[in-house]
Amino acid sequence: MRLHVTDEGPREAPVLVLLCSLGSTVDMWAPQRRDLAADLRVITMDTRGHGGSPVPDGPYTVDELAGDVLETLDGFEVSRASFAGVSLGGAISQAVALRAPERVASLALVCTSARFGDPDPWQERAATVRAGGAGAIADAVVARWFTEDYAAAAPAVRNAMREMIAATPAEGYASCCDAIAAWDSRARLADIAAPTLVISGEQDPATPPEHGQVLADGIPGARFEVVADAAHLASYQRPEIVTPLLAEHLKGSV
Ligand SMILES: O=C(O)CC1=CCC(=O)O1
Numbered sequence: 168m169r170l171h172v173t174d175e176g177p178r179e180a181p182v183l184v185l186l187c188s189l190g191s192t193v194d195m196w197a198p199q200r201r202d203l204a205a206d207l208r209v210i211t212m213d214t215r216g217h218g219g220s221p222v223p224d225g226p227y228t229v230d231e232l233a234g235d236v237l238e239t240l241d242g243f244e245v246s247r248a249s250f251a252g253v254s255l256g257g258a259i260s261q262a263v264a265l266r267a268p269e270r271v272a273s274l275a276l277v278c279t280s281a282r283f284g285d286p287d288p289w290q291e292r293a294a295t296v297r298a299g300g301a302g303a304i305a306d307a308v309v310a311r312w313f314t315e316d317y318a319a320a321a322p323a324v325r326n327a328m329r330e331m332i333a334a335t336p337a338e339g340y341a342s343c344c345d346a347i348a349a350w351d352s353r354a355r356l357a358d359i360a361a362p363t364l365v366i367s368g369e370q371d372p373a374t375p376p377e378h379g380q381v382l383a384d385g386i387p388g389a390r391f392e393v394v395a396d397a398a399h400l401a402s403y404q405r406p407e408i409v410t411p412l413l414a415e416h417l418k419g420s421v
Contacts, residue, residue: 171219186256216339225342356385
């Protein structure tokens with residue numbers, strides 16, 4: 168499976184792979200891409216079932232999604248990279264680090280989890296989307312992405328993100344819910360060897376800081392940062408905090 172990507176920055180620079188959250192496309196990394204591509208080759212990928220990537224029938228697993236990422240990098244003849252992932256993208260990043268540690272220079276796990284709660288709500292969400300499309304859940308989901316104050320002050324951003332979620336192919340979105348329902352890396356966190364930065368949004372109702380703490384406690388040597396005034400899409404709402412944290416971490420570990 169070759170994923171749709173954007174490929175920015177100097178060809179010969181160390182590679183950073185950016186991976187996206189459920190219901191988003193490469194546009195969710197817009198606040199970071201240009202800045203990070205000043206010093207790095209930044210390859211941002213649409214997850215299977217999202218954006219411009221293929222939409223095979225599901226269900227999917229996080230391990231399959233990690234395989235897509237590695238195959239796509241093979242296509243670019245990139246053998247080693249740093250990985251930063253938001254939410255589902257953070258789970259895929261963990262899976263890449265567990266499956267192919269020799270290919271991972273460093274990890275940044277943003278607003279993500281070793282286990283996204285009980286499987287039942289994810290299976291229910293998958294059924295809702297298979298029946299009614301991603302538009303059926305878009306308002307509820309975008310309400311978790313930004314703090315209330317930010318959404319009220321930036322309605323154009325909130326509405327554009329709602330449309331991004333609603334435009335996700337139903338089978339792709341639902342099959343990624345299936346992958347999230349089954350994801351549980353808790354017993355394997357100690358096997359992650361890459362230098363790791365964990366970032367949580369202080370007001371994230373989807374993957375609250377306690378989830379980030381589990382990752383940081385379990386991954387040897389991980390650094391943990393909590394971003395104030397941020398919900399699930401902390402990287403989008405607070406780029407002035409998150410981008411320098413990523414840049415500093417990546418500089419220290421490529
Ligand atoms: O969509 C949500 O509710 C939050 C989320 C969990 C995994 C992901 O990518 O987004």
